[in-house]
Amino acid sequence: MRSLFLTVVYLLIIALGFQASYVWMLGYVWVDIFTPQLVAYSLLPSIPVSMILAVFVLFGLLRLPKDPDVVARSVTVLTVLLGAWMSLTLLWAEVPDAAFAKWNWAIKSVLFSCCVPYFLRNRIHIEAFLWTLVLSGIAHCLPFGAKVLISGGGMACLLAW
Structure with a gap:
């Protein structure tokens, strides 16, 4: 039932x-x-x-109406430079396989953060973004918090005195 609900939510978002x-x-x-x-x-x-929604986000970025007020600000340029620096330092990493695994998810997050200001055009969009962040974080952490409240945490280890 949970899988069906999450699949319907995912398809509804698309x-x-x-x-x-x-x-x-x-x-x-x-x-x-x-x-x-x-x-x-x-x-x-x-x-x-994630990849399917990323493709839709890039498609949506192309569909946005051109707004002269939305320009590449210095923060966006610095974020792109951070992504370039991350890619450059990957070349001389001591453990390239582990560094590539970290780079793979980090570069996606950094480059996605460059797209976010183009979508947040008014107060409703910003509030929806903040509510999505908060509720997603709560839904992600709630089961772990319930486990700690019920069992006391400790990774299911019993301490013998």
């Missing part, structure tokens, strides 16, 4: 994105923080949910 492109950006944030593909059992673990 469908609603055709009405408003920023929904795809919110969906990408939800997928990266909550990770429904790790919670679901049947369909979502077998498909690349």
Whole structure:
């Protein structure tokens, strides 16, 4: 039942994105923080949910109306330079395999953060973005907090005195 619910939510995000492109950006944030593909059992673990939403986000970025007020600011330029620096330092990493694994997810996050300001155009978009961040984080951390409250944490280790 949980897999079906998360799959329907995922498909609903994709469908609603055709009405408003920023929904795809919110969906990408939800997928990266909550990770429904790790919670679901049947369909979502077998498909690349982040990659599919990333393609829709890039498509949505092209669909956005051109607004002269939205320009590449210095923060965006510095973020792109950070991504370039991360890629450059990957070349002389001491443990290239482990460094590439970290670089792989870090560069996606850094470059996605360059796209976010183009989608957040008014107060409603910003509030929706903040609510997505907060609720995704809560949904991700809630099971772990419940485990700590019930069992006391400790990774299921019993201390013998």
